[in-house]
Amino acid sequence: MSPVGTATATPPPGLVPAVRAVDLVKAFGPLRAVDGVAFDLAPGRIFGLLGPNGSGKTTLIRLLTGMAHATAGRAEVLGVAMPSRANLGRIGYMTQSDGIYPALTVAENVRFFAAVYGVDTDAATRDVLALVDLSDRMTSVAGTLSGGQRRRLSLACALVHRPPILFLDEPTVGIDPLLRVQFWGHFRSLAADGTTLIVSSHVMDEADRCDELLFMRAGRVIARGTGADLRRDAGTDDLEQAFLWFAGETEAAR
Amino acid sequence: MNPRRLRALFLRVVQEIRRDRPSLALLFIAPVLMTGLLTFILREGDTPAVSAAIVNEAGPPGSVIAGPLRSALEAADVTVTEPEESSARKAVEDGSTSVAIILPADLSTGGAITVLTNGLDPTGEASQLGVVQQALVNGVTSAVGGRLPAIDHETVYGVPSNDPIAPFAPAIVGFFAYFFVYILTGVSFLRERTGGTLERLMATPVTRFEVVAGYTLGFGLFATIQVAILLTWALGTLHVPAIGPLPGFSIGLGVAVGGSPLLAFLVVLLLAVGAVSLGIFLSTFARTELQIVQFIPVVLVPQFLLSGVLFPVGSLPSILQPLVAIMPLNYAVNGLRQVFIRGADLGTPALQLDLVVLAVVAVLFAVVASFTIRRDVA
Numbered sequence: 001m002s003p004v005g006t007a008t009a010t011p012p013p014g015l016v017p018a019v020r021a022v023d024l025v026k027a028f029g030p031l032r033a034v035d036g037v038a039f040d041l042a043p044g045r046i047f048g049l050l051g052p053n054g055s056g057k058t059t060l061i062r063l064l065t066g067m068a069h070a071t072a073g074r075a076e077v078l079g080v081a082m083p084s085r086a087n088l089g090r091i092g093y094m095t096q097s098d099g100i101y102p103a104l105t106v107a108e109n110v111r112f113f114a115a116v117y118g119v120d121t122d123a124a125t126r127d128v129l130a131l132v133d134l135s136d137r138m139t140s141v142a143g144t145l146s147g148g149q150r151r152r153l154s155l156a157c158a159l160v161h162r163p164p165i166l167f168l169d170e171p172t173v174g175i176d177p178l179l180r181v182q183f184w185g186h187f188r189s190l191a192a193d194g195t196t197l198i199v200s201s202h203v204m205d206e207a208d209r210c211d212e213l214l215f216m217r218a219g220r221v222i223a224r225g226t227g228a229d230l231r232r233d234a235g236t237d238d239l240e241q242a243f244l245w246f247a248g249e250t251e252a253a254r
Numbered sequence: 255m256n257p258r259r260l261r262a263l264f265l266r267v268v269q270e271i272r273r274d275r276p277s278l279a280l281l282f283i284a285p286v287l288m289t290g291l292l293t294f295i296l297r298e299g300d301t302p303a304v305s306a307a308i309v310n311e312a313g314p315p316g317s318v319i320a321g322p323l324r325s326a327l328e329a330a331d332v333t334v335t336e337p338e339e340s341s342a343r344k345a346v347e348d349g350s351t352s353v354a355i356i357l358p359a360d361l362s363t364g365g366a367i368t369v370l371t372n373g374l375d376p377t378g379e380a381s382q383l384g385v386v387q388q389a390l391v392n393g394v395t396s397a398v399g400g401r402l403p404a405i406d407h408e409t410v411y412g413v414p415s416n417d418p419i420a421p422f423a424p425a426i427v428g429f430f431a432y433f434f435v436y437i438l439t440g441v442s443f444l445r446e447r448t449g450g451t452l453e454r455l456m457a458t459p460v461t462r463f464e465v466v467a468g469y470t471l472g473f474g475l476f477a478t479i480q481v482a483i484l485l486t487w488a489l490g491t492l493h494v495p496a497i498g499p500l501p502g503f504s505i506g507l508g509v510a511v512g513g514s515p516l517l518a519f520l521v522v523l524l525l526a527v528g529a530v531s532l533g534i535f536l537s538t539f540a541r542t543e544l545q546i547v548q549f550i551p552v553v554l555v556p557q558f559l560l561s562g563v564l565f566p567v568g569s570l571p572s573i574l575q576p577l578v579a580i581m582p583l584n585y586a587v588n589g590l591r592q593v594f595i596r597g598a599d600l601g602t603p604a605l606q607l608d609l610v611v612l613a614v615v616a617v618l619f620a621v622v623a624s625f626t627i628r629r630d631v632a
Contacts (some may be wrong), residue, residue, distance in 0.1 A: 004611065010524050035377045065457050066457075067453065067456060067457055084420060085459050086459065088457060088458055088459045089458075089459045091455065091457070092456040093455075095450050095453050096450075097449065097450030097453075098450060099450035099451050099453060099454035100448075100451065101266065101270060101276060101449075103269070103270045104266065104269055104270060104273075108266075108269055112262055112265075112456065113256065113454075115259065115261070115262030115265075116259050116262050116455070116458045116460050117459065118256075118258060118259075118457070118459075119457060120262070141273070155616075157454070159455075169415075210303065229527045
């Protein structure tokens with residue numbers, strides 16, 4: 001099944017895509033959490049992975065980051081087949097849970113991940129904490145931070161080695177609208193510096209901040225394109241309606 | 255193994271525990287308090303006063319025994335009365351008399367002497383029974399005009415000790431080190447799994463062997479400090495002289511040790527390193543901290559019962575002996591006894607075996623533990 005919609009950012013031939021999925025399948029028993037996903041993602045853009053809970057977004061990200069082995073198909077990041085430990089040094093991964101050490105201070109958390117990536121300098125720690133606006137909380141114990149501050153620390157830990165590819169699994173869940181705007185500001189500036197971002201979300205109103213969207217449902221990518229493209233194809237002004245329209249189209253095509 | 259990443263993992267574990275004051279207290283203070291309490295109970299425990307009632311149903315042949323028995327019992331500080339059988343039974347029942355010795359009517363034709371206790375405290379009564387038995391032997395011997403030869407106790411290893419903690423000290427030191435290191439590693443690694451940090455860690459170039467090695471080094475450091483404190487406490491005695499109105503006292507249990515404390519240290523350290531891997535391994539099967547605690551009856555209590563901490567291994571039913579042979583704690587307890595009591599050194603084959611087994615278990619569990627850390631989780 002080929003995704004509906006216009007593939008706007010498939011890289012031109014000869015250029016290595018930032019991320020490539022080739023007929024990826026991940027089955028848990030009879031459940032196919034990822035069911036034949038194929039795409040090329042061009043570098044330096046923000047891709048939104050959109051779909052309801054249980055549509056396979058997290059599993060897809062885990063396959064692409066090499067955290068899970070595919071049942072069938074292939075995942076490549078920067079031209080290297082995953083899982084590849086060597087390649088993990090070029091990937092940043094912000095998990096759905098904060099994944100920080102509550103007993104350590106903000107700076108210690110960042111420094112730990114920096115050391116694991118082999119970049120533990122004071123400058124790297126300072127810079128990334130400035131980026132996520134936590135410079136004044138360096139010596140605070142992470143467990144005492146507010147939910148939004150923990151999310152920002154989590155982002156800093158994923159960013160500290162300045163990876164060219166960044167996977168963000170529901171980065172804005174549970175944070176207030178103001179912080180959400182800040183986060184998207186960070187993402188945009190990272191993309192401007194050439195970082196490729198793959199952001200999963202089930203909040204449709206975040207979609208327009210992405211360069212390109214991939215609608216996911218039941219383990220498949222059912223549509224791909226810019227927000228404007230997808231609305232136009234679905235004949236609606238509302239992205240949620242567009243998603244439902246594509247979901248209906250897929251059902252009908254089966 | 256990348257030394258830089260290993261160092262980062264090690265330092266992180268150390269930073270985490272250092273901030274966790276309750277855990278530090280659990281590691282360093284709890285074993286000292288518990289061994290101190292146990293030693294106090296064993297050393298200072300009062301032998302409760304024994305009172306005996308002699309009931310003579312046998313008439314004159316009974317008096318031949320009753321008289322010398324009475325003096326033998328009184329010689330052993332036992333209060334003796336000679337009531338009727340019914341009031342003797344009542345006295346044992348209400349606890350005012352601890353033992354009733356009933357000389358039966360058919361004593362001269364081979365009838366057995368009945369010793370009656372109330373049955374509520376088997377251990378205490380066993381010792382009372384011992385006192386009665388000893389008095390009976392002494393009484394009967396003196397009744398026939400004989401005299402028992404004295405017994406001189408010698409031991410092959412060490413000197414015969416009246417210190418009741420001496421046989422327990424090696425086992426208790428080993429068990430506490432094992433117990434507390436297991437609990438802390440299990441809980442802290444479980445947090446790593448459930449808190450999402452392990453998932454995140456696995457998305458970095460870190461290998462699972464580095465994770466296990468980092469944990470082993472980190473907790474190993476604290477285990478080292480714990481064992482050093484515990485051994486110093488158990489083996490040392492520091493006399494604090496009286497100052498003004500304050501009476502002098504001494505700190506430390508002062509348990510006699512025949513061999514080198516450093517060897518004892520090595521044994522416990524190897525055991526503790528094994529406990530780190532055990533904690534990591536078992537955290538795979540737990541979803542909550544409570545479940546780590548629930549593994550105690552499954553994993554630690556059998557080791558406690560089967561490793562000679564309370565019951566000598568040789569006295570255990572033969573059907574359990576194969577289980578005894580696979581209990582890591584058993585080798586540590588045995589090794590510590592070799593060092594404490596026998597004064598074993600590195601040339602002692604029995605101690606060499608214990609050290610080798612403990613080292614193999616530590617390495618084996620570390621490998622098994624690292625395989626429970628899979629990139630392909632959930």
